[in-house]
Amino acid sequence: MRPLAWLIEDHPRVREETSSALRSLGLDVCELANQEQFVQTLASSELAEATPRVVVLDLRLPWADTSTLAANAMVGGIGCLELLRQEPLTASVPVIVYSAFVHDPAVYELLAPHQPLTIVDKMEPDRLRVVIENVLPEVRPAFIYGLHRLGKLGERRVLRIGALAAAIAAIITLIALISKWASH
CATH class of the missing domain: 1.20.5 (Single alpha-helices involved in coiled-coils or other helix-helix interfaces)
Known part of the structure; x- marks a missing residue:
């Protein structure tokens, strides 16, 4: 059985491209388009059988409707991160924050309490591959x-x-x- 990755990304094109890259590394991917889908998956009775080995998380996430983002949409990704850390089955799962807002100093302040995690700029998709290979040594293209x-x-x-x-x-x-x- 291949390792499972959760991909939490609201933009369809980015989600498709990132999912394809993760699959090419030998991962099964559970694609979640918003916070609501994430919460449902986390609360699922099948979590014990489908616990991810890695989570790739966008910071700017809507609750459910992908066409509307709140002014403080980063709260969505931070909320997902907090829930991940509270759930015993996912508390120690490596998290990769994959966001276009990684150069904003406020992002680092928001993420500081949620360490350890890795931050990767969406403009560097090749770096995501390298990080995944380092986080999960059993994964190979x-x-x-x-x-x-x-x-x-x-x-x-x-x-x-x-x-x-x-x-x-x-x-x-x-x-x-x-x-x-x-x-x-």
């Missing part, structure tokens, strides 16, 4: 896992194919440059 299953011979074949593709791309570029030069 699906492609790398596939290579591992192929064994050393399979890895060498894939590397050779990659080198061949790079060489072909270089030759095509060279031909294009030569034809451009010759036409002048």
Whole structure:
């Protein structure tokens, strides 16, 4: 069974992209679009069987209607964080705050009482992957896992194919440059 991640994100496109990135790391993902869905999931009788190994949390969350955000919408993410820490099954689950507001000093003040947690800027999606891999060492990207299953011979074949593709791309570029030069 693959480790479970809870993704709490109200923006559909960001939720889809982040969920896809988490799945590519070998995680099952429970997508929660707002505080209401989070509270329902946390209160679920199935929590014991579906406790997350990591939580990726946006700070700005509406209660239920994703089209309306309160002026102090960060309170939504902080509320989710407080509830996570109060629930015995999720109190020690690593939390990654994935937000575009990480450069605001007020955010650090709001998050200070809820440590330990990791803060990742939404503008750095590659950093989220690195943080997940550090928080959950058993997680590995699906492609790398596939290579591992192929064994050393399979890895060498894939590397050779990659080198061949790079060489072909270089030759095509060279031909294009030569034809451009010759036409002048």
